[in-house]
Amino acid sequence: MSDGHGGSDESDVLTDASDAGGVDGAGGGDDTGDGAGDADGTGDDAEDGTGADDAEDAAEESVSLETFFDALQAEGRPVATAQQVARRLDVSQSAARAALDRLAANGDVGRADVESDPVVFYPERWDDLATRERVVVFPSRREIVVDRPTQYTRAQLAQFAHLVDTSGTESGTRGYLYRIRQEDVWAAPFDDVDGLLASLRSVLPTRHEHLEEWIRDQWKRAHRFRLYTHEDGYVVLEAASESLLGTVAEDHLADDSLRAPISETEAWVNESAIAAIKRALYEAGYPVEDDRDLEEGEPIDVDLTTDLREYQEGWVETFLEKRSGVYVGPPGSGKTVAAIGTLAAVGGETLILVPSRELAGQWETELLAHTTLNAEQIGQYHGGEKAIRPVTIATYQTAGMDRHRQLFDTREWGLIVYDEAHHIPSPVFSRSADLQAKHRLGLSATPVRETDNEDEIYTLIGPPIGADWDALFEAGFVQEPEVEIRYVPWRDDDARNAYVSADGRERYRLAASNPAKVAEIRTLLAAQPGRKALVFVEYLDQGERIAEELSVPFISGETRHAERSRLFDAFREGDRRVLVVSRVGDEGIDLPNAELAIVASGLGGSRRQGAQRAGRTMRPAGSALVYVLATRGSAEEEFAQRQMRHLAQKGIRVRETTVES
């Protein structure tokens, strides 16, 4: 990720400044304190000329159970004296005392007379406080922690902040940690920075000048360079000032990027360098606005026959506005259908790139199911079949080969769709650089990678759209899976000793294929009779052994295409309940009815893999359960936790259980 990259010098200065100002995030309580004085309607007319008694009455009335909670929250303590409440709510002490006595008489508030100290008050029902939203800001870290955020708050935050983590506790409270990164500000969907700041202020308890200043600065950065199509047809790079074009462009762009200046702030661009220019300026901290006229492609006659869901409509709208982007949603969240909706909205010839032949087939089926397109308008282009039609579905593998360059050139594609965008092989990436003049849509369930290709995806394809997974779970379209890490002991001392004395990859393999996992898989399957289950493995021999012990098929990269399809079909139809699957099953193959996933090994892999596996069961139908088996006392424990953290960051709750020997 690009948190600290390139040209963030100015923001660093700001960070230091706010640190020096003593607003350090470490003392969280301090930050909250500021916010709570603003309890509504308190004590406003105390000095009105209508008589002291009236004023006193009004002040007294303004102290309600609700505002008492505000005062406690502001104090950061479970009890408060009348004096503290009075100060927080800006009323006289006698009014506060009278109101609290009244609340105590109603039974809403309890009181304790502490010897030689003033009376303290506390709420009788803490639950009421526990269900309230609480927002804490750490301005210097640009972090916002929200307890029990409302739907409104989450929707606002999702527009300009990144959900880093959610933590569940036994009592069911949930803290959401958001961070505002530069790229979040750059990609925020507002017409101007004031819109963004209004949204920010609507969720934060108080104004944070440094934070706002930093956001303004980032916003400015994102609006300093612009590419547009000149009326004579060539592309122009425009900078906000002469010196910017001079210094930033000169320092960061390759010599042949700009052909010639056409004014003090504009230069004629070498079209073959456009992708490189965008990437270089992004890395320098100046994302480029791309206002070029995009090729629409030959128009196609297509209508949607399925109604998009509201959030899908939102994705498509954002896409059309930005003309490029990546739909980021968990498996089953309707990215494919939203992409088909986008295709219909763009209405131009479309090239869809997918990682496997199976997916090409599924795309064709989905296109036929959700649009008025007929089979003659859709072509598949891969090892098995090579038809270029108005809507063409090709595999990355074929599209990446030099001898298939014609695929990109024979038609005026108006839209290019990259399915499983985190999977794009580099030859296709470099070819995509030549395709900058099209609408580009990526789809990804898991944009996080161990390598930092995320930037590459977002600069070459477009900004993420729809990354607020939690809201999706809440809307009920995707089921939040239960994820459980089960720590399985070694079968016996011999197995443990073999692990301890091995090293490197062998050690990792021993932990992964701990034979005790087989018994655990059996137990889990037996506990969920009738549920369709996929068991994922890393090693072929382990897969074979588990399959043999359970008397079920094992599907790996070595399984022939036809056989694989046959088994998957049987699984879909419900004729098979359990399949053991090696890595091939991770992506690109649709297993719609999996209700239970058991990850037996593969924990050394990337976070992306963890999310894909867990994601396999995040389907709208059936209940969703994911078990991750990790060998106790091995490096797998840590791997499991790391992978699952990724899920936790997406708002998914993870449980841990230790299996007894």
Ligand SMILES: Nc1ncnc2c1ncn2[C@@H]1O[C@H](COP(=O)(O)OP(=O)(O)OP(=O)(O)O)[C@@H](O)[C@H]1O
């Ligand atoms: N607007 C809609 N109306 C009705 N059904 C929908 C709609 N959107 C999606 N679905 C259905 O929900 C399921 C999942 O949708 P889709 O395949 O688009 O998800 P996805 O995010 O692309 O999943 P994956 O990442 O696994 O490919 C499909 O069965 C699809 O037909």
